Amino acid sequence: MASQTVKMVITGPFSAGKTEFISSISEIDVVTTERGISENTAEKAVKESTTVAMDFGRITVDDELVLYLFGTPGQRRFDFMWEILAEGMLGFVVMVDSTKPETFREAKSILETFRAYASTPYVVAANKQDMQDAWNTDDLRIALRIEDSVKLLPCNATSKDSVKAVLLELLYSILEEMEES
Amino acid sequence: MPLKGNLRDFSTTQLLNLINLAGKTGTLFIFEGIRTGEKDAIGGDKMKPGAERARVAFKSGKLIAAQMGGEGNDLVSVLNKAGKLTDNQAKLIRDRAKNQGDKALAMRLISANYISQKEIVSSVQQHTLDVVYNLLSWHEGPFTFEDNILPDGDRILVPIDLENVIIEGARRIKEIEELNEHLPDLDYALKFPENPREKFKGIHLSVEEWRVVSFVNPKNTIRQIAKANNMSEIEIRRIVYGLEQAGLVELVRPGGKSGPPVPPGKTPPKSIPKPQVQKTVVNKLIDRIRQL
Numbered sequence: 001m002a003s004q005t006v007k008m009v010i011t012g013p014f015s016a017g018k019t020e021f022i023s024s025i026s027e028i029d030v031v032t033t034e035r036g037i038s039e040n041t042a043e044k045a046v047k048e049s050t051t052v053a054m055d056f057g058r059i060t061v062d063d064e065l066v067l068y069l070f071g072t073p074g075q076r077r078f079d080f081m082w083e084i085l086a087e088g089m090l091g092f093v094v095m096v097d098s099t100k101p102e103t104f105r106e107a108k109s110i111l112e113t114f115r116a117y118a119s120t121p122y123v124v125a126a127n128k129q130d131m132q133d134a135w136n137t138d139d140l141r142i143a144l145r146i147e148d149s150v151k152l153l154p155c156n157a158t159s160k161d162s163v164k165a166v167l168l169e170l171l172y173s174i175l176e177e178m179e180e181s
Numbered sequence: 182m183p184l185k186g187n188l189r190d191f192s193t194t195q196l197l198n199l200i201n202l203a204g205k206t207g208t209l210f211i212f213e214g215i216r217t218g219e220k221d222a223i224g225g226d227k228m229k230p231g232a233e234r235a236r237v238a239f240k241s242g243k244l245i246a247a248q249m250g251g252e253g254n255d256l257v258s259v260l261n262k263a264g265k266l267t268d269n270q271a272k273l274i275r276d277r278a279k280n281q282g283d284k285a286l287a288m289r290l291i292s293a294n295y296i297s298q299k300e301i302v303s304s305v306q307q308h309t310l311d312v313v314y315n316l317l318s319w320h321e322g323p324f325t326f327e328d329n330i331l332p333d334g335d336r337i338l339v340p341i342d343l344e345n346v347i348i349e350g351a352r353r354i355k356e357i358e359e360l361n362e363h364l365p366d367l368d369y370a371l372k373f374p375e376n377p378r379e380k381f382k383g384i385h386l387s388v389e390e391w392r393v394v395s396f397v398n399p400k401n402t403i404r405q406i407a408k409a410n411n412m413s414e415i416e417i418r419r420i421v422y423g424l425e426q427a428g429l430v431e432l433v434r435p436g437g438k439s440g441p442p443v444p445p446g447k448t449p450p451k452s453i454p455k456p457q458v459q460k461t462v463v464n465k466l467i468d469r470i471r472q473l
Contacts, residue, residue, distance in 0.1 A: 006458060006466065015222050025473065061469040065462060088456045090463075100222045101186035118453040133185055142199045143191065164470055171467045178460050 004065050011072040012095030013103040017127040017157035018071040019055050024163045026057025086117040091170045098126045098134035108144050121173040125155035125166045184326035193317045194350050198426050201343035204242035207328040211235045214322045230323040235316050243340040246332050247312035256283040263304035282335030306339045317350040344427040351423025360418040367404040371397045371430045393420045399433050
């Protein structure tokens, strides 16, 4: 068993692509707490199931070190899990579905909540940038009121390379912050 | 890629703010919403665009033209509406100047001493502003922003700074919920953005707005500013909303600490301590992820 574990949190609104993000890079099948969405709910129209507690992925670095990726539930009624999942995180990724402006307000609200939990570095991943209706990252930065100093990265959560690029940028930010302090 | 959405999720004020900050050139189209029977990601009724309700053109982040769908938008209509031409004069000019563009017509009217250039410019400007102020009160409807689409070359375009339009729009907001949602906590403070002098150039603020601006300091909460100026909550919310949307002030935690306001309906979460991790660990993680 590894002697050190490091944790990163992947958060964002409902259906932003958090589970796909972790699945694309995790070396194990993602341990997910997805449940079927009740009939006649708004969410049912978007997807069949949703994360209710967390998603869990793992990347083993060596015998001593393991990185855990925790995905938060996107629906507000499960937000009691957020604080639990945020505890001890090295940094976090806020996923935003670039094609769904109706979720931007919630994305901003989640981002602010996680910033308030801990002053750890974070990046914003603009998912589905390959889709025709996607807002570009410059517009998203203004829409979400993200400061220039925060990285806002184009992302495709189903692509391993794209997910790698997001995680690397987060790690570079963490490293920069360590070097500054 | 056009910018698409619904005013229900991204308001006209927010759109103007985005267009202003991004220095965009193009045209914003707002449509009647036709319900598709489907739901969007947050449970709202999905809408597809129906008839065009309005279009607003921008050049390098400045408002240059606006028109309501189905409303007369040619120069004669604009001057008639502004009271610069009577109905009879408007009819006469229309009959005589068929197929003549706005610019050529303006030259003829000025040469004939019907009207001055200044009156034409102010009438066109007022027409544009009237349209935009009207649509600031719309709370629903699909929109599309098409880059680089501009009115035809014959239209008279008068560039207008959007900051003033955004502030005026905030003055006209009647819905208290909208202001409460944007600014849930009056115990936050305000600070100026970088280069405040540049941002305040050419801005027309009311006496009350200047009074608020004079108290902007990360040490003063919005509540304290309201009290010092003897303003009600709704008054201070409206002013702060306008100033913030126009990019003239930013919200900060009291005492100048960086960090965002707590979202609506949330109590401030407890701060979680950072994990103690060495740089070597982060470097190992970087190396590993690169290899994946």
